[in-house]
Amino acid sequence: MKKEEFRMKKEIKVKYSKIGNMGDLLNELVIEDVLGFKVIHSDIWKSETTAIGSYLRFFFHENTNLTTKSKIMLKKLYGQFQPPLQIWSTGFITYSDKELIPIRKEINVASVRGELTRKRLEKILNKELNVPTGDGGLLASHLLKGPIEKKYSIGIIPHFREKDEKRFLELKEAYNNSVVIDLTDDPLNVVKTISQCEVIISSALHGLIVADSFGIPNKRLIYTNNLLGDGYKFDDYYSGFNIKVDSFDLNNPGNPTINEIIDGYKVTETQVEAKKGALYKSFTKYL
Template sequence: MREEAANPEASSPHQIQSKVGLFWWRQKPNFGDDLSQHVVELISGKPVMWQDPKNAELFAIGSLADRILRTHDQPREGKRPLLWGTGMLGPVDVRLTEIVDIRALRGPLSATILGVRNLPLGDPGLFASDLNLPRPECDGKIGVILHITQGMDRRVLRQLRRSGRFRFIDAARSAPEVIADIARCRHVYSSSLHGLIVSDSFGIPNTWLSGPNIHRTPEFKFFDYGLSISRPFCKPLDAVSILDHSSSLPTKAIAELPYALGIENSKAALKSAFPMELHEIGSF
């Protein structure tokens, strides 16, 4: 998928009508941010182009509320940008509701902070399994995904590598590459939120891995997402416990995740909430 931010024609009215002008974070490679363009293309039925946050038509996957507020001092003249399934890293200024046209939020914590009611909730990353990508068969490996800012203790890393049961999945790659690696796993440990979301999308059991220094309030976005699909989150697992914890995992795939209905309900709500003005007739 080409990024066209440098193209002076990318902001013309004709281009905006034929393509969705989407902002996603791309200063550092991160599959969770990259996923946004693929999902929006799927749901809208239109090609997507990267657009800077000042001029974007749409904000979707990612904790982008803070970024929007930093780039919009006041409401934009004319049509406000649309927000679909976006989240936040923690409490933000409620004036966000004046700056964007909110169609869906990541979860109920975001909705409560902004004081909005009766909005569809969920992360659009749940559509990862619906993308037109190769579907590799499960090979029985256990995936480990660390947030792009996180490392792992060398001693723990050596133990996991020696066991031969784990697949270390680098989150600093494109969404299709990471999705393919996740889809082959029978279980996933992840401190990346979208590592868990993509696993949920494929019905792969997964465990929240601790990432204490990845954000100022690292738990917020996980609880926000979990509540949107009725998934109970307790305390995240520390990386040193992966080896012991994984020894008790079932060797056979389960029929479905216990919160599978919450996932399906969230996807249906998100699909219905996608801005009709950005839809291609007859799209997904």
Template sequence: MGDEISREVVEFISRKRVIHAPLEDADLLAVGSVLSFTKGWETASRKSPYVVWGTGSLEADVLLNQEKYLLSALRGPLTYSLFSNYIYNPLSVPFGDPGILVSAMWEQTGRKDYSWGIIPHHSQLEQDWVKRIHENTRRSIIIDTTNPDVRSIVEQISRCEFIASSSLHGLVFADSYRIPSIWLWNGPLHGGDMWKFLDYFSGIGRKLSRNFLCEALDDLNMLDSDIFDVSHFGNMSLICNRLIRNFPF
């Protein structure tokens, strides 16, 4: 879902038409864990550096040569730590996933039709826990991130009182609309384990609170209200403004 929203966000900020390009030809790396795929043989022949605006790495063992990148923004400090000898300046290289700009692109409907939006990672959509939690949670909706209409996904999220997501961008979009959310965990989605989640959380000042094991959940409406920490909502306007100011084109 992060890859799909990237074009929408960049077109919104730049007011220009954006064409998706293979990594060896790309002018800009934005939403998603794209940096992990930029050090292979496919990109070795590039003559110009990558321009990076808010993207991140998928895992910890990717060591990045800073001369290959022009950094306008990064998803979070874990990604930053992979750039050797790069002196971090929060004013010149802010942290944040550009997906948090969706609420500026598409206004909230104002309606709250659902108590909970359940957002499984696309690889988990058919797993038993998804159906079980949905059936046991009144006024809930399963939000399918394989839907190619990203605006429809975001609109469904905005109509929920709370979000439970094992997809990173389900949490990002919930933060954008200031919707309290919990992080669902059903084991690693890829080799990076929890890396991209912790990178994003630390980048926006979201407390590294516990994740919720999917197999242990049943009725989300029975969870205590104190599970939510929304103190990072106070940072969102500043983070969004810094991302917009640092857009490189």
């Protein structure tokens, strides 16, 4: 065994949801296997950086008609003894016009998920943010080594809160050589299966993002109201590409054809590769 294999990775405290869902567990895979840090799952008070997911809401409080003096005191109370926070790759989860105030004394923005989040943070922090946009899930393609063999014509990905809905099994029957991908399976296997598909349809944001990472045409599905948020995270992600995408509502009759998915795909390989480089570089900016 080589000497460098014994070296300990630098530990970093990260706020994310440690649940059995590929989108959340990408934090561990990407930060450890791609970026080279040891992830320590942390709460909002001890975390050093945000990462993949809609976690910014945890680091800001709504202004509830407090006086200016009270707001200043509240910020000092919450942030005085907390370490600096780096914001990387993260976004908000809902649309809101409520005033937000940070709970950390020092917040440094390295990158954000999309333009919607960047503009909201500019308003909250009262400063211009010239930072890259992109979701850290775009680095998922770096998790796999060697050539990728395509096995499926289409991959169908229900959000993990919709995995038991029969409509997705009906989709599988509607397409030849299809596979339903369970986001609660081993996350690396999920990434690998996505990479083996010619096209992807998904009601989960990170099913779409991982597909983008591999340059796989994809389309968003809408079905139930089980997902958290109001669609902001999807709009935020695509705002970073300066595009709006059409989704397919599974409550309507019919299904999108593979040609429709390919023809309607707007994310380019050039954009994705640029974001991968910017995300990789920006991760250590404030660490």
